[in-house]
Amino acid sequence: MSYVSLSAMNKVVIGLGGNLGQRHLFLSEAVRLIGNDIGAVSASSGIYETAAWGMTGDAFLNQVVEAHTTLSCDKVLEVLLKIERRLGRRRTGTGFSSRTLDLDILFYGDEIIVTDNLTVPHPAIAERRFVLTPLVELDPSYIHPQLKKSVAALLEECSDQLEVKKWAYPTVI
Numbered sequence: 001m002s003y004v005s006l007s008a009m010n011k012v013v014i015g016l017g018g019n020l021g022q023r024h025l026f027l028s029e030a031v032r033l034i035g036n037d038i039g040a041v042s043a044s045s046g047i048y049e050t051a052a053w054g055m056t057g058d059a060f061l062n063q064v065v066e067a068h069t070t071l072s073c074d075k076v077l078e079v080l081l082k083i084e085r086r087l088g089r090r091r092t093g094t095g096f097s098s099r100t101l102d103l104d105i106l107f108y109g110d111e112i113i114v115t116d117n118l119t120v121p122h123p124a125i126a127e128r129r130f131v132l133t134p135l136v137e138l139d140p141s142y143i144h145p146q147l148k149k150s151v152a153a154l155l156e157e158c159s160d161q162l163e164v165k166k167w168a169y170p171t172v173i
Helices: 023-037 073-086 129-138 151-157
Strands: 010-018 041-044 048-050 060-069 102-108 164-166
Touching: 010 023, 010 073, 010 129, 023 041, 023 060, 023 073, 048 129, 060 129, 073 102, 129 151, 129 164
Parallel strands: none
Antiparallel strands: 010 060, 010 102, 041 060, 048 060, 048 164
8 A cells, every 4th residue: 555645635625506406415415525536635614605696596505615635626626526416517508507516626725727718817806705604614824825815815805795605404294
């Protein structure tokens, strides 16, 4: 059996969200698949509920996870898109729409990557309270490599006014 040192791996921070079907089950299964197909999940935020952002639709559940991977950022994106499809995501074109699952690479180490298919750090992090709130829970001191500010500072400055509340699993009596 061989082992890979965490220092030889890349830290990838992934945002998860969805507003269709059994939202919490899609998040849970996505975290499991990320661990299996991308790399060990080393941290995960709680689950947060937020009204649909940029569209009309049911409320979203959102979460952020950190994983360690030997995969390139392009390969991580490829695997995330496969996980989305596996869990019922159907892309209907451009713009915002309801979905079972949306997986976004928020950070890939401290790298800044801009290609035709991918921009990392995710370009809208600083504008979205539903991303920043779980990011701050994970690590408030994490520094955005382009903006040179902590995610806690970005949350304080965020102009997004949508309420982001900790989600409590509904119980049946």
